[in-house]
Amino acid sequence: xxxxxxxxxVAYEELVRRYEEVAYRTAFLVCGDxxxxxxxxxxxxxxxxxxxxxxxxxxEPRPWLLAIVANAARNRRxxxxxxxxxxxxxxxxxxxxxxxxxxxxSVLAGERRTALLQAVERLKPEDRLxxxxxxxxxxxxxAMAAVLKVPRGTVKSRLSRAMRRLRDExxxxx
Amino acid sequence: xxxxxxxxxxxxPDAMLEIQMAELARLVQFPETPEITPAVxxxxxxxxxxxxxxxxxxxxxGIALGVLATILVASAAGAVGIGIGAIQIxxxxxxxxxxxxxxxxxxxxxxxxxxxQADAAVAWPxxxxxxxxxxxxxxxxxxxxxxxxxxxxxxxxxxxIPAAADGISLVVTEFRADIAPEAFEKMIDEGxxxxxxxxxxxxxxxxxxxxxxxxxRDQNGDMVDTSLRLVGSALIWDSGRLxxxxxxxxxxxxxxxxxxxxx
Numbered sequence: 001x002x003x004x005x006x007x008x009x010v011a012y013e014e015l016v017r018r019y020e021e022v023a024y025r026t027a028f029l030v031c032g033d034x035x036x037x038x039x040x041x042x043x044x045x046x047x048x049x050x051x052x053x054x055x056x057x058x059x060e061p062r063p064w065l066l067a068i069v070a071n072a073a074r075n076r077r078x079x080x081x082x083x084x085x086x087x088x089x090x091x092x093x094x095x096x097x098x099x100x101x102x103x104x105x106s107v108l109a110g111e112r113r114t115a116l117l118q119a120v121e122r123l124k125p126e127d128r129l130x131x132x133x134x135x136x137x138x139x140x141x142x143a144m145a146a147v148l149k150v151p152r153g154t155v156k157s158r159l160s161r162a163m164r165r166l167r168d169e170x171x172x173x174x
Numbered sequence: 175x176x177x178x179x180x181x182x183x184x185x186x187p188d189a190m191l192e193i194q195m196a197e198l199a200r201l202v203q204f205p206e207t208p209e210i211t212p213a214v215x216x217x218x219x220x221x222x223x224x225x226x227x228x229x230x231x232x233x234x235x236g237i238a239l240g241v242l243a244t245i246l247v248a249s250a251a252g253a254v255g256i257g258i259g260a261i262q263i264x265x266x267x268x269x270x271x272x273x274x275x276x277x278x279x280x281x282x283x284x285x286x287x288x289x290x291q292a293d294a295a296v297a298w299p300x301x302x303x304x305x306x307x308x309x310x311x312x313x314x315x316x317x318x319x320x321x322x323x324x325x326x327x328x329x330x331x332x333x334x335i336p337a338a339a340d341g342i343s344l345v346v347t348e349f350r351a352d353i354a355p356e357a358f359e360k361m362i363d364e365g366x367x368x369x370x371x372x373x374x375x376x377x378x379x380x381x382x383x384x385x386x387x388x389x390x391r392d393q394n395g396d397m398v399d400t401s402l403r404l405v406g407s408a409l410i411w412d413s414g415r416l417x418x419x420x421x422x423x424x425x426x427x428x429x430x431x432x433x434x435x436x437x
Binding site for chain 2: 008009010012013014016017020021023024025028034037038041042045046049088089090091112113116117120131135136138163164166167170
C-alpha cells in the first residue's frame with residue numbers, strides 16, 4: 001500500500017488484484033446486478049487510486065477500498081431500475097459425501113438450504129445487504145462499518161435485527 | 175435462549191440460524207468475478223476515467239495457448255548451480271519433472287501497454303531495444319509480477335527468426351533483480367548447454383537447447399514461473415539492478431546483436 005501511495009502503479013495493480021473479488025461481491029450485494037457491480041468495482045478502484053494521498057498510512061486498506069467501491073455501487077443502484085432479488089445460487093455440497101448422510105437426509109438438507117436462501121432473498125434490501133456482507137462476503141465489523149457508513153456498534157445492532165427478521169421469514173422451515 | 179413465546183430476544187444470537195447461515199455461506203455462489211484489474215490499470219495509466227475492455231489480440235491468444243501447454247520444472251533436489259547477481263542457474267538432477275499446476279502460477283506476459291504506460295508504471299528507466307533488423311517491437315507487455323514489475327518487448331515473425339507456435343519469434347524482458355528475498359532461478363535439464371558470456375561488458379549466460387524454465391521464489395517461498403520459453407535459447411544477464419533476458423534468438427550472435435541495441 002505504501003508503494004501504491006507513492007504512485008507505484010504496479011504495486012496498485014497487485015492491490016487491485018488482491019481485492020477485486022471481495023470488491024466485486026460487495027458491489028454486487030449493494031447494487032444487485034452483475035454488470036453494474038463490475039462497473040462499480042472498476043470505478044471504485046479508480047477513485048481509490050486518486051484518493052490514495054488521503055489514505056492513512058499504516059491503516060488496513062480493505063475497509064477503505066470497500067467503502068469507496070460500495071459508494072460507487074450505491075450511486076449506480078440509484079440510477080438503475082433493477083431491484084430484483086440477487087439471484088444467488090447454491091453449489092452442490094462437496095462435504096455431503098464425507099458425512100455419508102442418507103439420500104433422504106441429503107434432500108432435506110438441500111431443501112432446507114434452498115428455503116433459507118430464498119428467505120434471505122425476500123428480505124428488505126438493507127437487511128439482505130448486512131446479512132450478505134457478514135455471511136456471504138465474510139467481512140469483519142470494521143469492513144462492514146465502512147461499507148455501510150455506520151459506526152461499528154450500529155453494525156452489530158443492524159445485523160442482529162436483520163437476523164431476527166430472517167428468523168421470522170423462515171419460521172419453522174429451517 | 176428463547177422467551178416464553180419461543181422467540182430469541184434481539185440481544186441474543188440465534189445459534190441454530192447462525193450455524194445454518196454458515197453452512198449456506200459455504201455453498202452460495204456469486205456470479206463469477208470478471209476481470210477488473212486490467213481496465214482499472216488501463217484507466218489509471220492513461221490518466222482517464224474512461225474504462226475500456228481490451229480485446230485480446232491474436233498474439234496474446236497465441237501466448238495463452240502456448241503457456242498452457244506444458245509446465246515443467248527441474249527437480250530441485252540435489253541441484254547444483256552457478257550464478258551472477260540475483261540470478262541462479264541450477265542444473266537439475268535428471269529429467270525435469272511435471273509439477274502440479276497449483277504449485278506455481280502460470281506464466282503470462284501481462285497486459286499490453288504503450289511504452290509510455292510501461293514507463294509510468296515501473297520504477298526503473300526502461301531500456302528500449304533498437305535493433306535495425308527486428309525493427310520496432312510488435313507489442314509491449316507489463317506484468318505486476320515479480321515485485322517491481324516486468325516489461326516485455328515482443329516481436330512476431332521476422333526474417334531469419336521464425337515464430338514459435340505462440341506467434342512469437344523473440345522476446346526481450348526486463349525486471350528488477352535486486353529485490354530480496356526473491357531469488358531468480360533458471361532451471362535447466364541435462365540436455366541444456368550454458369556458456370558464460372559478456373553482454374555489453376556485463377557477465378551473463380547463453381543457455382541453449384534442452385528444457386529450461388525461469389522461476390523466482392516469492393516471499394512465501396513459492397516458485398513462480400515467469401518463463402516464456404521452455405525450449406530454445408536464452409541470453410540472460412544481470413546489470414546490477416535489472417535482469418534482462420533475450421529469448422527466441424536463433425543463435426548467440428543474433429542475441430548479442432539485440433542485447434547491444436538496448437539503450
